[in-house]
Amino acid sequence: MFDYQSLKNILFKLDPEKAHMLAEFAMRLGNFAPSLLNPIASRCVVTDERLSQEIFEVKFLNPVGIAAGFDKNASMIRALCALGFGYIEYGTVTPKPQSGNAKPRLFRHIKEKSLQNAMGFNNNGSAKIAKRAGALYPFVIPLGANIGKNKATPQEKAIDDYIYLTKTLAPVCDYLVVNISSPNTPNLRDLQNESFIKELFSQCSTLTNKPILLKIAPDITPKNAVSLCSAAIESGANGIIATNTTIDYSLVENPKDVGGISGEVLCEKSFKLFNAIAKEFFKTTILISAGGISTPKEAYKRLKAGASLVQIYTSFIYEGPKIANNINRGILELMDKDGFHTINDVIGADRN
Numbered sequence: 001m002f003d004y005q006s007l008k009n010i011l012f013k014l015d016p017e018k019a020h021m022l023a024e025f026a027m028r029l030g031n032f033a034p035s036l037l038n039p040i041a042s043r044c045v046v047t048d049e050r051l052s053q054e055i056f057e058v059k060f061l062n063p064v065g066i067a068a069g070f071d072k073n074a075s076m077i078r079a080l081c082a083l084g085f086g087y088i089e090y091g092t093v094t095p096k097p098q099s100g101n102a103k104p105r106l107f108r109h110i111k112e113k114s115l116q117n118a119m120g121f122n123n124n125g126s127a128k129i130a131k132r133a134g135a136l137y138p139f140v141i142p143l144g145a146n147i148g149k150n151k152a153t154p155q156e157k158a159i160d161d162y163i164y165l166t167k168t169l170a171p172v173c174d175y176l177v178v179n180i181s182s183p184n185t186p187n188l189r190d191l192q193n194e195s196f197i198k199e200l201f202s203q204c205s206t207l208t209n210k211p212i213l214l215k216i217a218p219d220i221t222p223k224n225a226v227s228l229c230s231a232a233i234e235s236g237a238n239g240i241i242a243t244n245t246t247i248d249y250s251l252v253e254n255p256k257d258v259g260g261i262s263g264e265v266l267c268e269k270s271f272k273l274f275n276a277i278a279k280e281f282f283k284t285t286i287l288i289s290a291g292g293i294s295t296p297k298e299a300y301k302r303l304k305a306g307a308s309l310v311q312i313y314t315s316f317i318y319e320g321p322k323i324a325n326n327i328n329r330g331i332l333e334l335m336d337k338d339g340f341h342t343i344n345d346v347i348g349a350d351r352n
Contacts, residue, residue: 004320016106016115027079037082044084044321046328050335051086051343055286055308056211056238058142058174062086063303063331063343064324067290067311068146068177068215069117073124074133081141084324089311090133091146092179095164097125098150101184105259109252113294113318114263116256117245120184121148126168133172145173146215151185158191159200163207170208178204178237181217181244183260189217194231205236211286212236218243218269218291222276229277239286241311242274246291263314267292271302278306282351294319296330303331303343304350 011019030037051062065087066080074090081088100122107116123129137143147169149161166176178200180191191197197214204212214232216225229240245260252265270291278287289307293299294315302310316323331346340346 004322008318008320012108012110015104016108017103020106024076027076030079030082031075034078037078040079040321041082041084044082044325046084046325046332048328048332050332050341051328053308053343053347056142056175060086060142060309062324062328063307063309064299064327065089065144065288065309065311066316067313068092068144068179069119070313070316072122074129077133077136077139077143081139083321084328085141086324086328087142087144087174087309089144089146089177090129091123091177092121092148092182093123093126093129093145093165093169094121094148094150095126095153095161095168096150097128098122098152101258107256107259109254109261109263109265112252112263112265113314114252114261114265115314115317116252116259116261118184118256118259120151121182126165130168130172133169137172138174142174143172144175144177145169146177146179148179148182148185149188155187155190159196159203162200163203166204166207166212170210173210175211175213175238176204176208177213177215177241179215179244181215183217183245183247192217192220192228194228197228197231198235201232201235201237211238213239213241213286213288215241215244216273218246218266218273219248220273222273225273225277226280229281233281233285237285239288240277240281241288241290242277243270243291246270262291263318264292264294267294267298271305274302274307275305278348278351282306282348293327294323296327296334299327300331300334300346303346304348306348306351308347
């Protein structure tokens with residue numbers, strides 16, 4: 001395609017958020033001339049039935065998705081699909097538009113191949129995003145909608161935001177993700193308690209037939225994580241995503257004092273929590289692993305531990321547009337080495 005490392009050297013001289021906006025502008029061009037994406041798709045999309053599986057009654061062509069936070073406004077769906085991702089999770093979407101936290105709010109930790117963000121759910125709001133996603137949905141690959149409350153919404157009314165978002169976005173996605181684990185909205189993580197989770201999933205699960213998943217933070221103990229996931233599943237959750245960003249600032253050399261950290265430094269912490277959850281809930285519900293995944297080997301490890309799907313974000317920034325292609329091809333090589341015929345043979349192989 002092109003030398004991404006050379007392009008990265010230029011992009012990394014820009015403020016991280018400005019670089020992201022530039023990338024978004026380039027990707028949005030595909031919305032106006034989709035045919036321009038065909039040469040990209042021919043080089044990036046891995047078409048191999050061994051990687052495909054049906055989840056939530058929808059076909060996933062491969063297990064590598066782009067996590068929420070990259071395409072906040074569902075404006076880059078076509079381009080991300082052309083880059084070979086098996087599914088796209090847009091958002092986080094809030095009921096009303098909001099500008100997010102004060103800038104600067106996105107920082108690179110280049111040495112650690114990590115990011116620190118304090119964005120604060122900046123997005124166009126549910127009405128515009130639902131209209132934009134609705135113009136494409138149903139799409140050629142599955143779409144997930146990640147939902148969160150507005151910053152101005154008081155805690156006691158938080159559930160109203162999630163109910164509204166479930167009603168608004170369920171028609172324009174294949175699954176929904178409840179985000180109460182971002183560290184960038186004040187007190188949001190306080191909603192990670194059994195009482196709120198039970199009430200939320202009990203109500204939202206009656207509003208749609210679309211699957212609703214819970215995304216959890218990596219900064220809770222495995223015991224608490226299992227309890228929260230159990231409460232969610234018993235109340236109607238259809239899956240768990242582990243994990244969001246971390247506020248363990250000891251992981252990087254020169255941390256900022258705001259926001260959550262993602263990237264390679266999160267890898268071990270995220271896997272440890274995911275593995276504890278998978279030990280309890282593999283075969284009980286759908287599990288998706290996110291956090292620090294940057295290589296085929298790590299993605300394969302998460303699949304063998306019980307993840308049906310994996311998500312990346314920060315490694316996309318550091319490794320470039322062929323990351324999904326590289327991981328998928330690497331998974332196929334590892335499958336051949338281990339004698340697995342399909343992705344379903346891989347998933348949970350270490351749990352048996």
